[in-house]
Amino acid sequence: MVGVVLNIDEGKREVASVKEIIDLTAADMARVNKLILSKAGSDVEMIPEVANHLISSGGKRLRPMLTLAAAQMFGYSGEDHIKLATSVEFMHTATLLHDDVVDESDLRRGRKTARMIWGNQASVLVGDFLLGQAFRLMVDVGSLDALDILSTAASIIAEGEVMQLAAAKNLETTEDEHFAVIKAKTAALFSAAAEVGPVIAGASKPARAALRSYGMNLGLAFQLIDDALDYGGDSKDLGKNVGDDFREGKVTLPVILAYRRGTAAEREFWKDAIEANNADDAGLEKAIGLMTRHGAIADTIGRARHFGEIARDALAPLDATPQKDALIDVIDFCISRVV
Amino acid sequence: MVGVVLNIDEGKREVASVKEIIDLTAADMARVNKLILSKAGSDVEMIPEVANHLISSGGKRLRPMLTLAAAQMFGYSGEDHIKLATSVEFMHTATLLHDDVVDESDLRRGRKTARMIWGNQASVLVGDFLLGQAFRLMVDVGSLDALDILSTAASIIAEGEVMQLAAAKNLETTEDEHFAVIKAKTAALFSAAAEVGPVIAGASKPARAALRSYGMNLGLAFQLIDDALDYGGDSKDLGKNVGDDFREGKVTLPVILAYRRGTAAEREFWKDAIEANNADDAGLEKAIGLMTRHGAIADTIGRARHFGEIARDALAPLDATPQKDALIDVIDFCISRVV
Numbered sequence: 001m002v003g004v005v006l007n008i009d010e011g012k013r014e015v016a017s018v019k020e021i022i023d024l025t026a027a028d029m030a031r032v033n034k035l036i037l038s039k040a041g042s043d044v045e046m047i048p049e050v051a052n053h054l055i056s057s058g059g060k061r062l063r064p065m066l067t068l069a070a071a072q073m074f075g076y077s078g079e080d081h082i083k084l085a086t087s088v089e090f091m092h093t094a095t096l097l098h099d100d101v102v103d104e105s106d107l108r109r110g111r112k113t114a115r116m117i118w119g120n121q122a123s124v125l126v127g128d129f130l131l132g133q134a135f136r137l138m139v140d141v142g143s144l145d146a147l148d149i150l151s152t153a154a155s156i157i158a159e160g161e162v163m164q165l166a167a168a169k170n171l172e173t174t175e176d177e178h179f180a181v182i183k184a185k186t187a188a189l190f191s192a193a194a195e196v197g198p199v200i201a202g203a204s205k206p207a208r209a210a211l212r213s214y215g216m217n218l219g220l221a222f223q224l225i226d227d228a229l230d231y232g233g234d235s236k237d238l239g240k241n242v243g244d245d246f247r248e249g250k251v252t253l254p255v256i257l258a259y260r261r262g263t264a265a266e267r268e269f270w271k272d273a274i275e276a277n278n279a280d281d282a283g284l285e286k287a288i289g290l291m292t293r294h295g296a297i298a299d300t301i302g303r304a305r306h307f308g309e310i311a312r313d314a315l316a317p318l319d320a321t322p323q324k325d326a327l328i329d330v331i332d333f334c335i336s337r338v339v
Numbered sequence: 340m341v342g343v344v345l346n347i348d349e350g351k352r353e354v355a356s357v358k359e360i361i362d363l364t365a366a367d368m369a370r371v372n373k374l375i376l377s378k379a380g381s382d383v384e385m386i387p388e389v390a391n392h393l394i395s396s397g398g399k400r401l402r403p404m405l406t407l408a409a410a411q412m413f414g415y416s417g418e419d420h421i422k423l424a425t426s427v428e429f430m431h432t433a434t435l436l437h438d439d440v441v442d443e444s445d446l447r448r449g450r451k452t453a454r455m456i457w458g459n460q461a462s463v464l465v466g467d468f469l470l471g472q473a474f475r476l477m478v479d480v481g482s483l484d485a486l487d488i489l490s491t492a493a494s495i496i497a498e499g500e501v502m503q504l505a506a507a508k509n510l511e512t513t514e515d516e517h518f519a520v521i522k523a524k525t526a527a528l529f530s531a532a533a534e535v536g537p538v539i540a541g542a543s544k545p546a547r548a549a550l551r552s553y554g555m556n557l558g559l560a561f562q563l564i565d566d567a568l569d570y571g572g573d574s575k576d577l578g579k580n581v582g583d584d585f586r587e588g589k590v591t592l593p594v595i596l597a598y599r600r601g602t603a604a605e606r607e608f609w610k611d612a613i614e615a616n617n618a619d620d621a622g623l624e625k626a627i628g629l630m631t632r633h634g635a636i637a638d639t640i641g642r643a644r645h646f647g648e649i650a651r652d653a654l655a656p657l658d659a660t661p662q663k664d665a666l667i668d669v670i671d672f673c674i675s676r677v678v
Binding site: 120121122124129131133165166 | 495
């Protein structure tokens with residue numbers, strides 16, 4: 001078993017944890033979960049079957065929690081945050097269903113992907129259905145600002161996925177280009193999820209901007225840590241196998257850094273592994289060795305910490321609230337996943 | 340070359356034609372076409388490439404024309420019908436991109452499908468992007484009623500596609516079940532496209548209901564004729580090959596009727612062709628022979644005419660306008676495609 005364990009968390013709290021945000025949003029999340037089940041329902045049996053397979057697979061539901069906490073933070077007392085949080089989770093679920101088809105993935109959160117059980121066709125179409133339901137929930141809320149934020153995110157996410165597809169297996173991808181991809185495909189939804197909270201709470205423009213920036217930078221940190229974990233986590237915790245990205249030939253930041261910093265001979269190894277897709281277990285071990293030698297994983301985590309700090313400072317001007325503390329804990333938690 | 344030519348059009352006008360709706364909407368459509376190109380654009384090159392391949396392939400753009408004519412009909416004088424018509428066409432295009440992946444189609448409108456050129460992955464993701472852009476355009480218009488109608492249609496279309504997938508190759512599908520599928524997967528968008536016209540024009544509830552019903556019944560007629568054409572049209576006009584549905588084992592109404600009315604031996608033929616997918620050219624010729632013997636194609640066209648008549652009567656109470664005449668012509672045109 002190859003693995004890299006790095007302790008890079010320097011958070012102020014003793015144990016960075018999502019416990020606080022979970023506690024604060026528990027009552028609301030119970031209602032979100034109910035709404036998820038109800039709105040993923042359909043007389044067409046295959047729809048709830050496919051949807052529930054993924055929905056019940058134990059995702060953290062971090063994104064809807066962001067929406068709920070961000071709405072609470074500004075004293076929101078209505079019902080619409082439940083609908084918007086559900087909508088955000090549906091957008092995420094739809095993306096995952098389509099991602100698995102695009103990446104030809106077999107496993108997701110430690111379980112067979114929907115496409116392995118029901119086929120690519122069902123995954124594409126049920127994803128479309130959930131996206132449609134997400135929009136209906138937003139329309140039901142009736143906030144044009146929230147609709148604008150979330151529909152823009154939907155386009156940007158798809159744009160990011162296409163960007164990623166177009167850059168697939170391209171080891172010459174620059175770090176800036178890579179950040180543009182993960183900003184679109186991952187961070188845009190975190191950002192939208194966080195921003196719609198203050199929006200429906202009728203909070204000020206600076207408050208909206210703060211939550212938008214928090215979400216965006218948290219999303220970047222989250223994705224970078226996810227990419228680092230793929231070369232050094234524990235597959236049980238991950239719900240995916242260490243080395244999945246390597247085997248699929250994905251050009252993530254640890255690969256980009258190791259490739260750029262490598263010798264000519266090392267670059268040949270990367271080309272063979274990623275571009276020609278000769279990525280076996282021995283290759284994975286060698287890849288992790290090269291990454292360690294060049295500090296590629298540690299520096300990926302360093303980049304994540306950089307974005308995490310920006311996320312924290314985005315919230316700095318806001319009044320102290322339990323929600324603010326909880327959102328800061330989420331940053332530390334995301335980064336400490338590599339511990 | 341096998342083929343069935345049936346003249347069943349009994350429309351009052353000498354030549355049923357879409358000329359009138361094309362003329363009435365020409366100026367608006369020029370703006371829609373411009374907006375389509377602009378909103379299908381992206382810095383991610385692959386997106387306009389894939390999108391324009393399908394967009395430029397000469398679809399009739401009937402759906403956006405319905406929106407424009409329906410808005411004009413009630414004296415609408417703003418700009419929003421351009422955006423909504425574009426949105427409708429994007430929803431349609433997104434569906435086509437995903438459909439081709441689901442059906443594993445090689446040809447669409449006489450050209451290679453996007454998935455054959457850029458792969459399934461690009462088709463899924465560019466479809467998602469166009470759907471996102473469709474929603475952004477609707478949000479830009481800012482009519483919650485129009486948003487409600489179109490987002491509901493998006494869910495229903497996906498639901499219809501899943502229904503069709505679940506019923507795939509099931510020869511026991513009843514006619515009612517089949518109508519439920521085509522109502523969702525095809526007619527719902529025609530209905531939404533027509534209804535948002537009076538909605539943004541601020542027309543009365545009965546006017547909205549009239550256009551909704553017109554669109555729904557027109558959509559049903561349109562799909563049934565399309566299915567009949569697959570067993571008796573000319574592939575140049577169709578932009579698809581006669582027998583595509585047969586070769587793909589699709590259970591459309593001509594098949595359902597021929598199967599239900601057939602002898603035990605004939606049912607064995609259908610099971611072998613559709614369920615076991617032994618559908619070659621000789622099989623296609625035999626299939627058309629059986630359909631002709633049992634009046635399956637003629638009766639499919641008869642069912643289409645039934646829905647066409649309901650569509651016509653839906654508009655009956657409305658004041659006489661050039662737009663009303665043009666919309667009625669569209670019904671006759673759809674049905675006369677089999678002539």
